[in-house]
Amino acid sequence: MAYRETATVISKDKIAGDVYDIWFETEKIAQEAVPGQFVLVYSKDKARLLPRPISVCLTEGNKLRLVFRAVGEGTKEFSEFETGDKVEIQGPVGHGYDLSNKKKALIFGGGIGIPPMLNLAKELDCEKQIVLGYRDELFLNEEFEKYGQVYIATEDGSCGTKGNVLNAVDELGLDADVLYACGPMPMLRAIKNYAIAHDKEAYISLEEKMACGMGACLSCVCKSKEVDGHSKVKNKRVCTEGPVFDAREVEI
């Protein structure tokens, strides 16, 4: 169940280069959002018709936290929100992470795929190791420390392992039963392959260009291994059946 609300900006911080951290007050969206879900944020400029899907970083009661990178005109507009601004938001959207797992977990976040993993790290009740991959500048890493052992990989080697999150796994000899990941597609592909090679469960969060963000327009499909029950073809809607998928059920 998604809600359309006019949310209020409570605070805004810039936490890295182009990365912004905004808390909103919502009526129901924050209370209903589970880790892995996202919300749709609408531009005030009506020439930008389509919502921007942004993952939920954290919730606290009726407060919703979004951490995003300002990359295009829409997210640049959002980066200029001020405390007290009213913003149209719809959600929560999508199928999030299954929180019933009690086995040892490895949580991977890469780049702007890191924010939703904070909510997962907070809510998942098991032994957790967290591997965060950055190009260079770190953000949110200290907050993850509350929820598990945190390991860092940076492309430029400025912190932690030089390379990507799987380089860190190799270098540090990390191991777990279940893998959770959100990040760029090459990282998700590598984690899927790693999970298959090591016979691990893996859940990955995908993204795709979206229009309606509610399952009607069929813009944001991904390829599935089997015929999907809803579409009756080998396509699943990232906004509805996803964004979190069992890595083995999708072709990426």
Next chain:
Amino acid sequence: MAEANMKINIAGIEWKNPVTVASGTFGSGMEFSQFFDLSKLGAITTKGVAITPWEGNPTPRMAETRGGMLNAIGLQNPGLDTFIERDVDFLKAYDTVKIVNVCGHSEEEYVEAVERLATVDDVDMLEINISCPNVKEGGIAFGTQPEAARKITEAVKKVAKQPVIMKLSPNVTSIADMARACEAGGADALSLINTITGMKIDVNRRTFAIANKTGGMSGPAVKPVAVRMVYEVAHATSLPIIGMGGIASAYDALEFIMAGATAVSVGTANFNDPFTTLKVIDGIRQFMEEKGIKDLAEIRGCVG
């Protein structure tokens, strides 16, 4: 204050108000039913369905443009069996006119789908999509040549039980010729416009923004083109017209009605605000009451 009569009649089918949704922007209404009661709509127009499931195009299938968007979904659909069993069954609960949009790769596929739908209760009207710009075989192949459009209209009409709406493409030299061809083929109504073929290039990636290279443009930016075409078609044929293209408000809808449309469809605006259709319906009613308009026929085609 006048009592506004919003009822309209297209090919013998009465709608409680003149507002429906553009095929492909609303699924079969399931997703939107979490936001409002679908019975408030004049009609529901479902996403195109073919006799067998279609995979559609590769992704990315969509790109936003200023004041609009491009899409090349490629008519992904679950096939008629699932559609009838699930989607038509879902819609039974709603007191609104049900329009099923039909697509096919060939004349035979259109005819087979329409024959099949002739046996299905709870389908009130058919909209024949001969204008999808994103599917090479079928779709647009019938929608750009008047003679091909006349022939497919005739073939479909022969087997159709429900009134047939032919959906026209704007990607033609003369929309009036296309409208006349469909009228000659026996169409009961026309809907227009489908999307306008466009292209967007991602300069950072140095390639097309959508995988299909071209896509269909929709949204507020196309509205003046759509209004002009509805006006031309209204003067070229006597068929009722369902006008669409960039409608996001009641005033947008009224432009189409004053250009000659009997009904209107809200499409891309559903993505911006799922309540747009309700706002359009209320806004038309309010306009009628304020201006003392008792029946939409008083303003239909009023620009002359």
